[in-house]
Amino acid sequence: MNKQWLLAERPTGLFSKENFQLREVIIPELKDEQFLVRTIYLSLDPTQRMWAQMDTYLPAVKKGDVMRSLGMGVVIKSRNPAFKEGDVVQGMTGWQSHVITDGRDYSLVPSKSGLPLEIYLGPLGMTGITAYYGLIEIGKPEKGETLLVSAAAGAVGSAVCQIGKIKGLRVVGLAGSDDKCRWLTSELGIDAAINYRSANAWQQLKDACPKGIDICFENVGGTSLDMALGLINVGARIPLCGYISEYAATEPGPGVHNLAALISKRAKIEGFLVLDYVHRSREALGELGKWVMDGRLKYRMDIDEGFENLPDSINKLFEGKNTGKLLVKVSEPPVE
């Protein structure tokens, strides 16, 4: 049997169990070119909140369809010569325990690398590619510059912080708890981390950026972006990766008020999507892999158990409760 979470209603605010419907269906027979995947991990990402609500860069998930999601699994039956039984694969599995696919948009995961499988949904997956190209291509870092990263303890943010250090930048992170800030400075070695919930966050940020901000890798938007705009230097670049402050908001946020600074500072805000860089993933993964091996790119996985709890687990992203990459484990990885 295949367990599936279908989207039942469009969410308002945080996800709730009522937005979804749990169903079990019989797994049909494979046709030629198809193979059957048993899902191991599902990747929980802020963008899924948008997919559930409205058309954006992808059409909204239709009501009654399986909730869209990146995932990883193992091939347990195959009639497709390119994907053999035992292969670990990655693709848009959706929120379900099993998938039948012809392999379009699926890729093989190098499961014999000795690295833990989940790393390929983290720093050596979409997360890492997002961090890499957003910082390198949009941010165009130059040694000695100051980089501000919001949601710095998140999956993408923590990778951006470390790539920034590798590129010779002064790196300042914004995060939502003192624990996260400690992790960022003492484990990841960034120059300063500020709990944006503290009363004097603005003063702390100014103190942490004595030479202003040259790059702001923005994952949050709203007030976070406004603070950064107050400190940007001439020619600053703001890669806009996410806007998590408003994805699950029930009312409009305070808006952004300091955009006029972009004029005086001849600065830019530029949105990007990792989808536009996937065809170049080899370059990014080469670099990222080297840094992981070197110990210069650390990561934390926040792995929840329990397929049934998916609607709760994903809300951790919008409540700032995860540190590092958030996954849900659906079944056991194959034993090596």
Next chain:
Amino acid sequence: MNKQWLLAERPTGLFSKENFQLREVIIPELKDEQFLVRTIYLSLDPTQRMWAQMDTYLPAVKKGDVMRSLGMGVVIKSRNPAFKEGDVVQGMTGWQSHVITDGRDYSLVPSKSGLPLEIYLGPLGMTGITAYYGLIEIGKPEKGETLLVSAAAGAVGSAVCQIGKIKGLRVVGLAGSDDKCRWLTSELGIDAAINYRSANAWQQLKDACPKGIDICFENVGGTSLDMALGLINVGARIPLCGYISEYAATEPGPGVHNLAALISKRAKIEGFLVLDYVHRSREALGELGKWVMDGRLKYRMDIDEGFENLPDSINKLFEGKNTGKLLVKVSEPPVE
């Protein structure tokens, strides 16, 4: 005697007479390399509101100093061989009837061209250069694209609209009165003009941009920018030239809420200053001059009389009361 408007107090909201102090001083003798200019026109520009209030890309005007302003005048006495009596010059004259200068940052105006002098503070001056480089360099227009221009009946906006038409774009303008809209469509020949004060402005804008917006030349910011963000296409460019909605505001505006659209649309907002393009003005002025001669670049001058009324005249910019380039005439141009 030299009449001067000094900045007395920093403005809050619109300018008031109390922000300035009128003074008459004796014009001193010229030293070597100096010349004396009798001011003819002063250029009134939104950016002056910022200069009066705070440090931006230029330091704030100091209290007690002559209010900073671009202006044009005629040399009436000279001990500088490069600037002869009778020459018409342009530079940062400030709000005063006479200026003594050594000519640094002053340039000669081609006063024998047969064109009215004021054109060199309009489409063949900083205004035109701003429009030209903002659209061409930041907007990167391609034939057939849709261009939205805010403050479209203003000095820069009206030039952008027409350059857009010359470059083969569909051009839609936002302006603050039906009269301005009529001028834009019937005189300047743009495709549609919308009075942003009308109740159904948003619906009108959607109707006017059936293929979305590829370039938004933004002079206003705030709600105007938010509307544009709701209609941008993939890869859209938003040259941010001005933010007049908030320059003279006494309380924070509603903020900008639709920035997340930049992500889905891989779009950018990029601020710029004409100062960065002045060294390339020859190229722009060559093109602009040709278009003025051809009749393809029309313009309107809004010329107020009365040096004493400067603090009132400049507020027309923030109240949306000018159409085209706003100048104050301080004295008569030389007779040809």
